[in-house]
Amino acid sequence: MSTSRWTVRRCLLTAMVVLAMAAASCGGDDGDDTPATTAAQAQDTTTAATMADTMDDDTAMEEESAMDDDTAMDDDTAMDDEAMEPAEEKVLTIGVPGDIETLDPCCANFIRSHEALLMVYDVPVIHPIIEQAGAMVGDADNLLPRYFESWEEHEDGLTFTIKIREGMTFDDGTPITAETVRFMIDRNLNTPGGGAWLLTNIAFVTQPPTVIDEYTLELKSDRRSPMVMQSFYMSSSAAIDPKVVAANATDDDPWAIEYMKRNADNPSGPYRLVSRTPDQEAVFEARDNFWDGRPAYDKVVWKVIPSPAERVQLLQSGDIDLAVGLGTEEFNALDGSPGVMVVRAPSKNMAYVGMNNGIAPFDDVAVRRAVSYAVDYDDILENVYKGDARRLYGAIPNGSAVSLGDQVGYTQDMAQARQMLESSGYDGSPVTLSIDSAKAEHQLIAVRIQAALREVGMPVEIETLPSPVFAERKVGKQLQMFVDELLAWIDDPNYQLSLTLESGVFGNYADYSNARVDEIISDGWAEQDPAARRAIFEEAQRLISDDAPWVFLAQPDFKFAMRENVDGFVLYPNAIPRFADLRPAG
Numbered sequence: 368m369s370t371s372r373w374t375v376r377r378c379l380l381t382a383m384v385v386l387a388m389a390a391a392s393c394g395g396d397d398g399d400d401t402p403a404t405t406a407a408q409a410q411d412t413t414t415a416a417t418m419a420d421t422m423d424d425d426t427a428m429e430e431e432s433a434m435d436d437d438t439a440m441d442d443d444t445a446m447d448d449e450a451m452e453p454a455e456e457k458v459l460t461i462g463v464p465g466d467i468e469t470l471d472p473c474c475a476n477f478i479r480s481h482e483a484l485l486m487v488y489d490v491p492v493i494h495p496i497i498e499q500a501g502a503m504v505g506d507a508d509n510l511l512p513r514y515f516e517s518w519e520e521h522e523d524g525l526t527f528t529i530k531i532r533e534g535m536t537f538d539d540g541t542p543i544t545a546e547t548v549r550f551m552i553d554r555n556l557n558t559p560g561g562g563a564w565l566l567t568n569i570a571f572v573t574q575p576p577t578v579i580d581e582y583t584l585e586l587k588s589d590r591r592s593p594m595v596m597q598s599f600y601m602s603s604s605a606a607i608d609p610k611v612v613a614a615n616a617t618d619d620d621p622w623a624i625e626y627m628k629r630n631a632d633n634p635s636g637p638y639r640l641v642s643r644t645p646d647q648e649a650v651f652e653a654r655d656n657f658w659d660g661r662p663a664y665d666k667v668v669w670k671v672i673p674s675p676a677e678r679v680q681l682l683q684s685g686d687i688d689l690a691v692g693l694g695t696e697e698f699n700a701l702d703g704s705p706g707v708m709v710v711r712a713p714s715k716n717m718a719y720v721g722m723n724n725g726i727a728p729f730d731d732v733a734v735r736r737a738v739s740y741a742v743d744y745d746d747i748l749e750n751v752y753k754g755d756a757r758r759l760y761g762a763i764p765n766g767s768a769v770s771l772g773d774q775v776g777y778t779q780d781m782a783q784a785r786q787m788l789e790s791s792g793y794d795g796s797p798v799t800l801s802i803d804s805a806k807a808e809h810q811l812i813a814v815r816i817q818a819a820l821r822e823v824g825m826p827v828e829i830e831t832l833p834s835p836v837f838a839e840r841k842v843g844k845q846l847q848m849f850v851d852e853l854l855a856w857i858d859d860p861n862y863q864l865s866l867t868l869e870s871g872v873f874g875n876y877a878d879y880s881n882a883r884v885d886e887i888i889s890d891g892w893a894e895q896d897p898a899a900r901r902a903i904f905e906e907a908q909r910l911i912s913d914d915a916p917w918v919f920l921a922q923p924d925f926k927f928a929m930r931e932n933v934d935g936f937v938l939y940p941n942a943i944p945r946f947a948d949l950r951p952a953g
Contacts, residue, residue, distance in 0.1 A: 459664040459933070459949060462678040464692040466646045466671050471627035472551075472605040474560030481602045481943045482691075486651050486667065487634040488605030489535070489658075491515035491548075492596060496937050502712035505939035507858035508768070510596055514543055514606055514635075516582075524591045524895070531582040535658040537608050537633045545584040549575050550609040552586075558622050562603030569862060570598040571892075591893045597857050601941070606635035637662040637947040646671050663935070663950030676700075682707055682928060689929040691944070694807045695753060698926055706931050711755065712938040714925040715764040716854040718756070718808075720800075720816060720918035725878040726847050728798065733791035735915040739777040740784035741819045742918055751811045756921040762868055762911045764922055769860050769904045775912035776919055784823045797826040801849040803837040809850040812920065816850075841876045851876065852923075856941035860904040861891045868911060879916035883907075 468477045472484050493513050494505030516532040535543040553575035555562030566572040569592060576586040588595055598604070611633050615626035631640045637659070638651035649669040653662045670687060672678045675697045678690040683704045690697075701707050722729035722738060729735055748756050757765055760776030800816060802809040810831070817827040827848075832840070840846050853874075855863040865872060869888050870880040887907045894900040925938050934952040937945065 456665045457663065457951060458666045458668060459689070459946070460668045460670060460687045461689045461691060461946060462672045462681055462687040463669050464671075464673055464675065464678070467643075467649060469628045470631045470640070471560070471624055472603050472607060473555050473558040473562040473622070474624065474628070475602060476561055478943065481941075482946065483631075483640075483649065483669075484602040484605055485636065485943065485945050486638045486947050487631045487636045487640055488602065488607065489514050489543075489635045489637075490602060490604050490606075491599040493600060494939055500713050502710060503937045504712055505937060507940040510600065515548075515596075515599065518596060520595075525588045527586045527588075527595060528579075529576070529584050529586060531584070532658070533582055535606075535635070536656065537606075537635050538639055538654060538656065539633050540656070541608060541610070541633070543606050543635060544581050545578045546581075547606055547609065548584055549578050550612075551604065551607060552576060554607075554612065554622050555603060558624060560603065561601070565598045565601060565603060568865070569857070570595040591895070592861075593892070594857055594859055594862060597859070601856065602943075608633040608635070638667060662947050667946055679928075682930065685930060688933050689927070689946075689949075691927075693926070693928055695751070695755070696807055698755075698928065699753070701928055708929060708931050710925075710927045710929070710936050710938075712925045713757065713766060714854070714922055714938075714942065715766055715858060715940070716852055716923055716925070716942065717759050717764050718812070718850075718852050718920045718923055719759065720812070720920065721846070721849050721851055721877040722916065722918070723844065723847050723876075723878055724880065724916055725844065728791070728793045728796070729848065731791050731793065732914060733787050734793050736777075737784045737787035737791065737793075737823065738820065738825070739915045739918050740780045740787060741823045741825075742777075742816060742920070743779050743819055744920065745779075747812055747815060748921055751808055751815070752921060752923055755926065756923040759919045759922045760912075761908045761919055762917075763860055763863060763904065763908055766922075767858055767860070767863075769901045769908075771905055771908045775908050777912075777915070779819075781823060788823055788825065793825070795824065795826075797828050799830050799847045800827050801830045801832055801837060801840070801846045803834050803850075804831045805834045806850070806852075808923070812850050816918075842873070844876060844878045846876070849876070854942055858940050860907070861888060864888050864904075864907060868916065877916045879911075879914065881910055881914055884910055 463479060465479055467483045468480045469475055470480070470483060470487075472488060475481055475484055491514050492510045494507060495509050495511045496503050497506045498504075512532070514532050514535055515529055517530045519528045521527070529548070531543065531545050531548060537543065552566065552572065555566055556573065556575065571588040571590045571592050572586065572595070573589055574587065576584040578584050586595075607627075612623045612627065615623040634640070634654070637654055637657045639654055641650050641652045643649045648671065651667040653665050655661050672681065675693055678687070678693065679697050679700050681687045682690040682701070685706065698709055701709060720738075722735050724730055724735075744758055748754065748758060758773070759765070760773050761771060763770040765772050800813050802813050813829045817829060820827050841849060841851065853867060855866060864884070865888050867874045868879050868884065869875060870885050884907050887903045890903060891900060894903065925942055927936060927944065929936070932952045933949055935948050935950040937948065939945065
């Protein structure tokens, strides 16, 4: 066959395939113009190829005299057919320990919900990425714009002018505007979730902002806070479509909480949720029209796999690409597994033993100090966390700007522990140490605490509780002594202490109270001089250390397991993985 006739044949073949694919992609019930390859497209492509092959057979009969070129022609045809195959779908499969608790940004309180919300909704701001100890982490001290394009703090320290980025849309093309943000804040203020708590307790915002124009609004706080903009980094500030809420509101549920709990219609984020089987699977599909570009994976599939051992096995076999929620033993099992890598990064997560300051014998500060002296901290770091943790010394973790580190805290001193216990009012009665049955490390910590306190004369009974029971009794401040962990999602002393150690607050599970510490927390919100603010929070750390409401144990490293062909993981200050940012390695 001559070169010119072979060129004509290839052009005809390509044209027919393009026409067939174009015809298959027209129309559609949902109006989606996403150029994904459908079954109809595949069928029409095959038909076009068959027609072209028929033409090729006729041409071959006409060109029998040119058979010497057939082998080369067939090779070219095979290459051409291969080039026309649709690109292989990129799918990321994640093994998660449990289902999504709620899809409503206003009211998410658990990690699976936050992970899912960051797939389907966009948030106003984000922390810039820096390298730390060989890992990519979010810089807690700085913010970058997302759908807030810019913000300006006025001289009064209470008023902010916020510009919304133009050109962003929900999945159906509806623009994201200043009214979108006004509605989000108004809804959060009127719903019983974390969104309301952040606005009223951290940003001190109690009224929705005023819309100035289509992309500008003015936000006012009731009092100064250094964390107004940081509070908008949480998933509770996600851009949701007011039309969806209005369409599903009822007289009894004016903010459509029940509907939003189960649905994520018209997303603003990089993915849309296309299917979900409770307690089994959730499937997310990439948006082509996302303002910040199409994500790297075409589809992300969550597989609910309650057993951590099974998640390890499936990761090792390559049946899943990431395994979420593993403990120390599971990471040990993954050590040396071909094709698997474990991402590690220093964390500000705090592991501690809470001693209920309102329940005897821990209402006596001498008893709490005795317990703090009795614990073998090095043993816990070495044999529980296998070296993947740092020592925690006080109420502000290492790595935070105002942390005093080892200038406060306790080290093991059994003689001092016995002396303190003997000088207290403790009568020798057994105490109960409660742990969450889902936390393997906490069991290992508990037996070590039990052994250490037995040695100084305090018998300890370990109580293992199912997670929901442990949480309920902890929140109710009914546990005498307990092992727990805390990660403050905003790295600021006001946030950390007002969340856990201010008198009467929800997260003060040890029922600790110190009037001077409360005063420092209150003053810290308005203090603008960095040196003065540091000084008062250093005082707070020393006071808390002397009061010993917790045994400050360790800061476990953050660890995340994935296949080596996955890249792009970043550890943000709240340690919530942003799966939408992941990409194939290379």
